[in-house]
Amino acid sequence: MFVAHYRSKDKEIQSVRKHLLDAQYLAEHYGAKLNVRYMAGLAALLHDLGKYSEHFQLYLSQAVFKQENPKFKKGEVDHATAGAKLLFELYYTKSSSPYEKLLVEIVGNAIISHHGNLHDFISPKHDSDFLRRMTKEVPQYKNVVESFFEEVMTEAEFEDYVGKAVKEMEQFVPFNGKLSFFLSKFIFSCVLDADRTNTRDFEAGVVSNVPPKNKAKFEKYYHVLMDYLKTLKEKPEASHPINILRAKMSDQCDRFAEKPSGVYTLSIPTGGGKTLASLRYALKHAKDKEKDRVIYIVPYTTIIEQNAQEVRDKLGAADDILEHHSNIIDETVWDKKDVGDEFEEGSHTKQQTLKLMKDDFSAPIIFTTMVQFLNIFYAKGNRNTRRLHNLSNAVIIFDEVQKVPLNCVSLFNEAINFLSGQAKSSILLCTATQPALDSVQYRLVKGEDSEIIANLAEVELAFxxxxxxxxxxxxxxxxxxxxxxxxxxxxxxxxxxxxxxxxxxxxxxxxxxxxxxxxxxxxxxxxxxxxxxxxxxxxxxxxxxxxxxxxxxxxxxxxxxxxxxxxxxxxxxxxxxxxxxxxxxxxxxxxxxxxxxxxxxxxxxxxxxxxxxxxxxxxxxxxxxxxxxxxxxxxxxxxxxxxxxxxxxxxEVDLNYPISKLNNINMTTLLLKSRHKNYVKDYIAKHQQPYPFILSSSLRTGADHFNVIDSPTQAMIVPYGEGKTIIAELESNERIEDLSRLFKQAQQYTVNVYPHELRNLKNANAIVPHFDGGVWSLRERWYSKQYGIDLAGEGEMEEMIF
The missing domain is CATH 3.40.50.300 (P-loop containing nucleotide triphosphate hydrolases)
Structure with a gap:
């Protein structure tokens, strides 16, 4: 039997065939939301094709059973190229249609990248990482392909399946650079989540199933909210003019929820009841239009807890709300040590177990930040991209949307245009201070009558x-x-x-x-x-x-x-x-x-x-x-x-995310242009041959250079209140469910520190690494009841004063 994974606790086997078909099943479900069921399924079906090689089987056995003098070193056996190479050889020929070629480029890139980031079609050095992988020699390739057609599906069945994927590709007309970027990211998200979810489920000993629909929950929560609003109308102060106006604006949100999916603005003045009014819109729209989830995007981690608690209290929805403050896990440490995806080799150390945690935005109601939202589309690290498909067919509420970082305005607008235009999501932009997002070069596309609140001037005067x-x-x-x-x-x-x-x-x-x-x-x-x-x-x-x-x-x-x-x-x-x-x-x-x-x-x-x-x-x-x-x-x-x-x-020069390290080329040019003419021209000059692909975006380079803020922060668990207990538990928990619970609790006890602060704390021996530096906690004397993290290390003395 060809083995994909060994379960860490009992060495139970998951076959390659079982893993590929289970991942295909999940990816098809994820992809169906964008009408790309077969494109996503194809990526999942082929992502681990290389595990059919005898080299990989020996490599896996060595890793799991700790054999002495192993034949292969860690990372030496490539199992991610074979599936993309099969597509490339069969459907990237002179007689292939443009849609077949686009399918190979988009799906093939997802396959070869599922342990890292999407590859550049052209890099700033005018080479093609994608071409290098497509033409790479794969040992035992012929045997790998034969095993796939014997065990998984016949050649005729495969040809029929690819044909259905090509038909899906043909729906995207006209095809442009923006669409190719977001479609590539979406397919990548589907295969990442399908792979990680099935691997996690096998490790936990459960069957992989698609998540249930949430319509009944949204129906229930909508009526709970309406009952609460009814009690407000029965109170003596309900007759106050301001409260009457609040109720009218809430009613307007309810009526707007009956409209088709789109991009709408909610400009309720401060103190006008924006949180509950937007929730009323979201729940009614989600139940009526059968959306999968409601997602609140807020500017700061500092306000997630209050908004989430208000919604939790009003709805009684404790088990259905996810608060996603930040990534506590620092994967960059593992990436440098080449252990980031070692769970695929079945060894399951603590940090590899963390990689399998449920981190996919599948909860019915989610609260997260603008930084995390933008990271899902543009940042490196496949924990980010994995969540993308769950932003489709959703109601997404941006609270205080004016806080979109200046250099990300164009990237934000194009992400919203994709979610609204292709991904069937409804977008609500909430703030008393609406930014002019539709007045820039890469403009936000809104309808003519997109503002929910009527007579804004009168409302502002009243408030x-x-x-x-x-x-x-x-x-x-x-x-x-x-x-x-x-x-x-x-x-x-x-x-x-x-x-x-x-x-x-x-x-x-x-x-x-x-x-x-x-x-x-x-x-x-x-x-x-x-x-x-x-x-x-x-x-x-x-x-x-x-x-x-x-x-x-x-x-x-x-x-x-x-x-x-x-x-x-x-x-x-x-x-x-x-x-x-x-x-x-x-x-x-x-x-x-x-x-x-x-x-x-x-x-x-x-x-x-x-x-x-x-x-x-x-x-x-x-x-x-x-x-x-x-x-x-x-x-x-x-x-x-x-x-x-x-x-x-x-x-204006800052809106398109200029990259100073690449001669100020804009991220929009690097990722969203239909054809990167200068890079293509330089590629032809360097290699003295025509450029071989349709797409020319630099996906890996873009991800490598993207940071919402100039100095990306790292979450630090601090010894305040329950944080002390969480820190003590970190080294004693290995099961996925224990770690998931622990990190959920830890969100309330983390502080994000800048790189220079992290360096200073490390140099002062103020922090403790966990999971080989993937998670950090702060020593007690460095946390002050007056200031929080105290770089002077006087926290303990201040606690004594209090």
């Missing part, structure tokens, strides 16, 4: 809560700011101060603390559970009307339901100022309160180019409104559109 006070001149340093806050706090009673950098926040906190002012500190150096505890204490103090100040970064501007009597915002983009204003007089406790905009002289924005650009644009808008005595309309929908139009126009 006016604050006056914006320009206090940008003269500039203030922390000492000036602290003195001004101290002088005015008695009249305000409480104040929220939002600055642009963690360093400025910490230094202001220290200055205010020295002046014996009651002061709270919040930053992303704290884990979610820590911030939640701090916010609960702050809310308690707000009810007591005790004078105090809270200093924080922008983390409080989205998804945090809190209301101060005064807000001070360091100058940033107009959308940030509007979001900050939403934390002042949020529930209309007074007629109008003041939000002050200051210009902080000690914030270092050298590495925060986007904040700096937004600051410049906002300053111009504020000055214009001041000259025209138009300050009451500064945060209007119209003014926000004008601001974003100007902001995007001024930063």
């Amino acid at each position: 006016k809560r604050v006056d914006i006070i320009d206090k940008t001149k003269p500039k203030m340093n922390n000492q000036n700011l602290a003195s001004w806050l101290n002088d005015n706090l008695e009249g305000w009673e409480n104040a929220l101060v939002i600055l642009n950098t963690k360093r400025a926040v910490k230094e202001l906190y220290e200055t205010l603390k020295d002046n014996e002012v009651d002061v709270f500190h919040l930053s992303t150096s704290m884990c979610a559970a820590h911030r939640k505890d701090q916010l609960e204490e702050i809310k308690k103090r707000l009810k007591e009307d005790t004078p105090f100040i809270c200093v924080t970064t922008a983390l409080i501007e989205a998804g945090v339901d809190i209301s101060f009597k005064c807000v001070v915002r360091s100058l940033a983009g107009l959308d940030s100022i509007a979001q900050a204003a939403g934390r002042c007089n949020r529930h209309g406790e007074a007629d109008v309160r003041d939000v002050y905009v200051i210009d902080h002289s000690e914030e270092s924005l050298g590495y925060l180019k986007e904040i700096e650009a937004g600051k410049d644009a906002a300053q111009n808008v504020i000055a214009y409104n001041k000259r025209n005595e138009n300050n009451d309309k500064l945060l209007s929908h119209k003014m926000m559109q004008d601001y974003f139009d100007a902001f995007y126009k001024a930063r």
Whole structure:
């Protein structure tokens, strides 16, 4: 028997035939959502064809049974090329149709790449990694193919199956670079998930099945939500004009849910009940249109827990909600050690077991971040891409969509256009400050009547809560700011101060603390559970009307339901100022309160180019409104559109993700162009022969150079509260289900650190590696109850003070 896997606990065998057919079954189900059932199934059917070689069988046996003096070294036997080579030899000939060739290029790339990233058709060095793999000599290739046709399907059956896949390929007319990229990623996602899921199920001793439909669950949750909203209408305060307006906007969301799938905007002002209104749309649309899941995309990990908890409480849906904060597992460490996919060889160390964990976005309701969403499409690492097919036939809600990173605007728009146009998903863009995403080169495609809320100008007027006070001149340093806050706090009673950098926040906190002012500190150096505890204490103090100040970064501007009597915002983009204003007089406790905009002289924005650009644009808008005595309309929908139009126009060169290490070529050119003319021309000149393929995108190069933020962060499990117990359990859990539970709990106790912070912590021996450095935890003395991760290593002393 040809063996695909040995189960680690009992050495039970899964045959190659069984694995290929099981993976094909799953991939067909995944692909059907895009009407590419046979294309996805073909990729899965052939992905492990090379395991039919005697070389691989010996290689696998050596790895599992730890034979001495093995004939083959780790990674020496290639089992991923054979399947793609079979397609290439049969369907990439002079007589092959363009659709047969496109099928080979897209499906073949998924097959050869299923242990890494999709290959370049042309690289920046003007070579073709894809061609190299297609023409690579595969030992025992003839025997491998014969075994496949004997065990899995006959040649006639295979020809018929490929013919069905070609028919699916023919539906994509006209075919362009954007479509080829997203279709390649989608097929790749299907084969990755089918392979990983079947391998995991075999290891766990269960049968691989497609997930059940969620229509009944969405029906149930919709009625639960409607019953809750009905109780709100029965309360005495329901007759308040603002609550009547909230109910009307919620009703409008319900009616819009009856419309076909598309891209819609929901511009409910701050305090208008956006979370429940969008949930009402999502549940009704999901049940009526039979969508597979509801996915909330938020800008920061800091607000996942609050939004998810609100939905969980209202629906009673604890078992059906996934909170995906970040990737706790650092796969780059394993990639460097060449152990990332070693589970395929059956040895199943702890880090390889982690690779099999359920990480596929199959839950009915999912909360994740904008970073993770963009990573699914563009980043390297097949844990990211594996989730892509589950974004199809879904309702996807983007909360605070104005936070799309500037350099990713075009890439975001094209991903949304694909999900809406080809992948049958409905998109809801939620924010009180809608960005002008349809005014850029790679524009977002929306319908004419895409805004859900009618009479926006009237709604904005009804929800006016604050006056914006320009206090940008003269500039203030922390000492000036602290003195001004101290002088005015008695009249305000409480104040929220939002600055642009963690360093400025910490230094202001220290200055205010020295002046014996009651002061709270919040930053992303704290884990979610820590911030939640701090916010609960702050809310308690707000009810007591005790004078105090809270200093924080922008983390409080989205998804945090809190209301101060005064807000001070360091100058940033107009959308940030509007979001900050939403934390002042949020529930209309007074007629109008003041939000002050200051210009902080000690914030270092050298590495925060986007904040700096937004600051410049906002300053111009504020000055214009001041000259025209138009300050009451500064945060209007119209003014926000004008601001974003100007902001995007001024930063147009940045919108398409320029790659500085590749002479500023844009990611859009590298991935989404129909034909990379310069690369093709240089390829022909270098090799003195025609370029051999239809597609010319540099998929691996694009993934290698993509980071949503310039310095990608790594999640660190910290010793706060339950985090201490989780860290203690890390080394004692090996079963997949135990690790899945542990990492789900750990999401609340992680902090994302930048590379330089990680280096400093390593050098100070402040962190502990787990699973060969795939997961990191922080030593206890390096976590402070005041600051979170404390690079000074004084956390233990501070805990004693508390």
